[in-house]
Amino acid sequence: MRFGPLLATALIVIGLSGCATRPDASDPEALAEYEANNDPLEPLNRGMYDVNNVIDAAVLRPAAVVYRAAVPPPVREGVRNVLGNLRGPTILMNDILQGEMDRAGRTAARFLINSTLGIGGLVDVAAWQFGIPGHGEDFGQTLATWGVGEGPYLFIPVLGPSNFRDLTGAGVDAVSSPWFWFGQGEIVEALRWVRAGMTILDAREGVLDTLDTLYATSLDPYSTLRSAYRQRRQNEISNTGQVAPDAAGSTGFGVGIGVTLPPTTTPQPPR
Amino acid sequence: MMTFPAARRAALLAGLSLALPLALPREAAAQMDATRAVAFIQTTGNALVEALNSTTMSPAQRRERVANVLRQAVDMEGTGRFILGRWWRVATPAEQQEYLRLFEETLIRNLATRLGEYQGVRFTLGRSQQRTEEDVLVTTIVERPGTPTVNLDWRVADVNGQPRVVDLVAEGTSLRLTQRSEYSAVVQRGGNQVSALLTAMRGQLQQMQARQ
Numbered sequence: 001m002r003f004g005p006l007l008a009t010a011l012i013v014i015g016l017s018g019c020a021t022r023p024d025a026s027d028p029e030a031l032a033e034y035e036a037n038n039d040p041l042e043p044l045n046r047g048m049y050d051v052n053n054v055i056d057a058a059v060l061r062p063a064a065v066v067y068r069a070a071v072p073p074p075v076r077e078g079v080r081n082v083l084g085n086l087r088g089p090t091i092l093m094n095d096i097l098q099g100e101m102d103r104a105g106r107t108a109a110r111f112l113i114n115s116t117l118g119i120g121g122l123v124d125v126a127a128w129q130f131g132i133p134g135h136g137e138d139f140g141q142t143l144a145t146w147g148v149g150e151g152p153y154l155f156i157p158v159l160g161p162s163n164f165r166d167l168t169g170a171g172v173d174a175v176s177s178p179w180f181w182f183g184q185g186e187i188v189e190a191l192r193w194v195r196a197g198m199t200i201l202d203a204r205e206g207v208l209d210t211l212d213t214l215y216a217t218s219l220d221p222y223s224t225l226r227s228a229y230r231q232r233r234q235n236e237i238s239n240t241g242q243v244a245p246d247a248a249g250s251t252g253f254g255v256g257i258g259v260t261l262p263p264t265t266t267p268q269p270p271r
Numbered sequence: 272m273m274t275f276p277a278a279r280r281a282a283l284l285a286g287l288s289l290a291l292p293l294a295l296p297r298e299a300a301a302q303m304d305a306t307r308a309v310a311f312i313q314t315t316g317n318a319l320v321e322a323l324n325s326t327t328m329s330p331a332q333r334r335e336r337v338a339n340v341l342r343q344a345v346d347m348e349g350t351g352r353f354i355l356g357r358w359w360r361v362a363t364p365a366e367q368q369e370y371l372r373l374f375e376e377t378l379i380r381n382l383a384t385r386l387g388e389y390q391g392v393r394f395t396l397g398r399s400q401q402r403t404e405e406d407v408l409v410t411t412i413v414e415r416p417g418t419p420t421v422n423l424d425w426r427v428a429d430v431n432g433q434p435r436v437v438d439l440v441a442e443g444t445s446l447r448l449t450q451r452s453e454y455s456a457v458v459q460r461g462g463n464q465v466s467a468l469l470t471a472m473r474g475q476l477q478q479m480q481a482r483q
Contacts, residue, residue: 029357033455073417217381219471223456227449235443 019043038153038163039226045155049222052157060158061211064204078122080202084134085114085121086195090173094137098145100239106132136236139176140169144237153226158200161229303434308407308427309396311434315344315425316394316411323389337383346428346435347375353437354451355465358458362465370465373472380479391416394423405429406437 020042023030039045067076088111095104110126118125126132143165144150151164162170174180179192218224322328322336351374352359362370397410406428413421426438426445439446454468461467 033357037452213385217475218453219468219475220453220456220460223452224449227452228444231444231448232442 040152048155048157055157060204064208067201067205081124082121083199090177091137094142097142110134138169139172140166141237143169161225303407303429305407308409308434312409312425323392334383337386338379341379341382344436346430346437350437354447356451358465366465369469
């Protein structure tokens with residue numbers, strides 16, 4: 001997917017919009033909360049959030065519901081595996097840029113094994129037979145490990161929660177991926193759109209239950225999402241605990257997306 | 272995962288830790304001991320799993336059982352006050368009482384309903400991590416048939432000499448932090464009035480009751 005026009009649009013819209021009012025220094029607790037939320041563009045973001053909800057209710061959620069109901073789990077797992085495998089080169093680049101050579105080695109091995117034995121990434125043979133679990137990585141995280149701050153929080157329709165750093169990262173990931181440069185013609189172009197569409201569908205399906213629960217239980221889903229996104233990114237950046245799946249991108253509703261752990265028992269072959 | 276000798280040692284320590292608090296002076300109770308926290312989560316987790324996987328109880332009975340376990344395990348007042356944060360001091364004493372009542376009711380209902388779907392659930396204790404002076408984060412891995420495993424961490428603190436849950440961290444996301452952000456947003460958008468939050472909470476409870 002091309003992020004360039006999107007990024008430009010986002011920047012223009014931000015430039016035209018108003019900002020949230022910064023609390024007075026006489027109220028240190030309010031100021032501390034304002035800074036902890038990191039959301040000076042809140043009025044704009046809430047507007048974008050409303051736009052997203054309209055699109056989500058009309059298109060994305062129904063599509064995810066149909067996708068889950070109509071496509072059997074093994075096929076969906078295969079789709080997620082393929083999407084994850086396509087992100088392989090991007091993950092590898094970021095592993096290297098972060099100086100994580102161990103993880104880079106694993107990512108390279110996974111990409112080679114799954115692209116060949118795994119039939120173009122359909123089956124995660126690397127995890128299943130070779131015991132090499134995958135992990136996510138993106139340029140937003142790379143920038144973070146280089147000490148770049150996240151910049152103001154952003155909510156982008158369809159893409160979901162993000163910030164200036166992670167959105168930039170998503171753009172860099174997109175244009176540095178070999179799939180951006182490799183091949184031309186109508187078929188390749190069509191495949192790019194299929195990939196973009198499936199990425200959104202897979203991600204939305206992955207958070208179907210989580211978001212349903214969140215919208216049903218939260219008194220202000222916007223701020224719950226903001227808090228959850230920022231905590232999750234913090235975890236991903238420090239590479240602690242849970243491992244984000246390969247298919248997970250840098251922006252979006254990653255809340256509870258099929259997080260996998262290193263297998264504790266003998267892994268079962270995919271059904 | 273624990274190896275066999277480590278598991279035995281842990282069991283032994285857990286046994287000891289049950290006996291020790293009786294012998295120790297009360298002042299020592301302010302710090303949370305990791306082994307004690309793990310044993311507490313083990314007990315609470317087993318009680319929850321037993322209730323959730325029971326085949327003899329109706330869904331309503333299961334929910335009630337789960338609610339009872341949670342009422343005993345969670346530090347309702349401390350967690351509720353943490354989540355209201357800076358607005359606690361803004362609230363009148365009557366609002367504080369009302370808030371704590373609504374908070375407990377909402378939390379129990381939310382968790383009991385959510386956990387109620389966890390049929391066939393299994394949990395494994397991960398390694399525990401001492402995080403701060405006051406509390407311990409006990410990691411568990413929750414497995415349900417047909418869904419990806421979930422990392423669920425329990426923050427356990429010492430409350431009046433008893434171990435109590437003060438936070439749940441699902442896949443790295445702290446429930447009390449997200450909820451504090453949520454409640455504060457509701458107060459601020461309601462013109463910095465705690466009463467706006469109480470109204471919203473009451474409405475939510477009514478909706479939940481209507482759905483059951």
